[in-house]
Amino acid sequence: MPTFAFHTYGCQMNVRESEAAAKALLDAGHTPAADEESADIVIVNSCSVRGKAEDKALGKLGLLCATKRERPNRVIGLMGCMAQRLGNDIFKKIPTLDFSIGTRCADRVAPAVEAALQGSATLAMKDLHEQPDAPSGHVYQGGFSAFVTILLGCNRRCAYCIVPDVRGDEWSRPARDVLKEVRELAANGVKEVTLLGQSIMNYGLRTPAFDELDPPSPGGYTLPFPRLLEAVAAIDGIERIRFTSGHPSGVTDELIRLYREEPKLCHHLHLPVQSGSTGVLSRMRRGYTRERYLEAVKRLREAVPDIAVTTDVIVGFPGETEADFEETRTMMAEAGFDNAFIFKYSPRPGTVSATWEDDVSDAEKARRNQVLLGDQDVRGAQINQALIGQTVEVLAEGPSLRNKARWSGRTSSNKIVIFTPPERIQPGDIVSLTIAKAAPQTLYAE
Ligand code: 5AD
Numbered sequence: 519m520p521t522f523a524f525h526t527y528g529c530q531m532n533v534r535e536s537e538a539a540a541k542a543l544l545d546a547g548h549t550p551a552a553d554e555e556s557a558d559i560v561i562v563n564s565c566s567v568r569g570k571a572e573d574k575a576l577g578k579l580g581l582l583c584a585t586k587r588e589r590p591n592r593v594i595g596l597m598g599c600m601a602q603r604l605g606n607d608i609f610k611k612i613p614t615l616d617f618s619i620g621t622r623c624a625d626r627v628a629p630a631v632e633a634a635l636q637g638s639a640t641l642a643m644k645d646l647h648e649q650p651d652a653p654s655g656h657v658y659q660g661g662f663s664a665f666v667t668i669l670l671g672c673n674r675r676c677a678y679c680i681v682p683d684v685r686g687d688e689w690s691r692p693a694r695d696v697l698k699e700v701r702e703l704a705a706n707g708v709k710e711v712t713l714l715g716q717s718i719m720n721y722g723l724r725t726p727a728f729d730e731l732d733p734p735s736p737g738g739y740t741l742p743f744p745r746l747l748e749a750v751a752a753i754d755g756i757e758r759i760r761f762t763s764g765h766p767s768g769v770t771d772e773l774i775r776l777y778r779e780e781p782k783l784c785h786h787l788h789l790p791v792q793s794g795s796t797g798v799l800s801r802m803r804r805g806y807t808r809e810r811y812l813e814a815v816k817r818l819r820e821a822v823p824d825i826a827v828t829t830d831v832i833v834g835f836p837g838e839t840e841a842d843f844e845e846t847r848t849m850m851a852e853a854g855f856d857n858a859f860i861f862k863y864s865p866r867p868g869t870v871s872a873t874w875e876d877d878v879s880d881a882e883k884a885r886r887n888q889v890l891l892g893d894q895d896v897r898g899a900q901i902n903q904a905l906i907g908q909t910v911e912v913l914a915e916g917p918s919l920r921n922k923a924r925w926s927g928r929t930s931s932n933k934i935v936i937f938t939p940p941e942r943i944q945p946g947d948i949v950s951l952t953i954a955k956a957a958p959q960t961l962y963a964e
């Protein structure tokens with residue numbers, strides 16, 4: 519049987535969907551390739567969130583399809599957000615592509631591979647207003663950590679964001695499906711689950727599927743997000759629960775109580791802020807002010823002092839002035855982020871902000887990006903320095919990439935710790951370590 523490999527761009531949602539598609543290929547009798555170069559079937563899973571992400575996937579597909587000149591039986595396919603956005607146009611750009619499969623139909627990858635092996639091309643797209651299936655198959659390779667998609671799509675419609683167009687309407691999976699999946703993961707040795715959803719704290723808002731399972735309650739929620747977290751935490755074998763991404767509107771007293779009282783819920787929250795200027799936030803249609811965001815972080819930190827808060831920031835949004843940018847700098851200092859991902863604004867076709875002038879020059883976006891990264895480096899170093907001497911619980915992941923004699927693992931707050939492994943350690947073990955040294959992104963322990 520031909521061998522396959524995936525090349526995945528973008529977010530954890532894509533990593534998860536590549537895994538579900540890989541499981542379907544395994545079930546169909548295909549084997550994973552040792553590497554991409556030797557693979558007979560290569561599938562690129564794409565991201566559309568920035569122009570650059572699409573350029574990378576297109577470049578990769580061009581190179582892969584060029585290898586078909588020497589290897590005419592090689593199958594090259596595309597899936598994910600860019601496939602969804604471009605539809606049939608992808609075949610105009612790359613005529614030798616074997617298949618293109620949009621979002622919400624990772625289950626179409628295996629049939630498309632079969633069709634390609636028989637010599638026919640496939641274009642598969644779903645109606646993104648219809649009730650979708652969530653990716654459910656997992657590949658078990660002795661891993662202790664897994665992603666579980668609980669919320670598909672997004673209804674928020676931030677002015678800059680392509681996600682609602684390529685991933686469709688927001689839809690919560692029935693809780694019983696989620697819990698069944700987590701139970702199966704636990705039975706296969708998984709100890710850590712990361713629940714995924716673009717705007718995950720909206721989990722449990724009414725959907726047709728919920729109405730069928732359980733008639734609507736007057737409050738409008740059947741199963742609020744904190745209840746689902748509790749139900750996942752009740753599953754034996756699961757030791758750590760993470761989720762991403764958050765929104766300040768979901769930082770409720772209920773969620774904060776869970777952070778304090780549910781030992782399995784990791785002390786980390788990824789809470790994208792995007793800007794520190796209320797004017798910019800309002801034009802981004804984020805649904806909160808600078809003050810409201812900071813207040814959410816403050817309430818969290820007061821209740822859970824060791825929680826790590828990480829964020830995403832966009833620099834150079836249309837109309838972002840030097841004063842707006844300075845507000846982002848001061849807000850980041852005030853929030854004391856443990857880590858931050860900084861992105862240069864990229865206009866996306868069909869979004870609201872793409873109709874506005876992209877008036878911050880590329881050089882200025884690059885400068886603002888560098889300034890924020892520099893600030894974050896100093897802040898990350900200070901925050902991590904303060905951890906020296908503290909004892910933390912680390913979930914061991916395996917030998918470190920740089921130095922095989924040392925292992926790496928993560929704290930509950932999602933910080934990477936490099937340590938000398940005790941005897942008989944196994945990946946997935948939780949070890950207690952005292953931090954000896956700190957760098958901006960990494961901690962070290964004996
Ligand atoms: N340009 C730049 N960055 C963007 N993001 C989303 N859309 C855009 C865009 N058009 C960033 C946001 C989001 C992260 C996943 O990508 O910061 O949180």
Ligand code: SF4
Nearest residue numbers: 672675676679681716
């Ligand atoms: Fe995009 Fe906003 Fe949805 Fe996040 S919440 S995916 S930024 S539209």
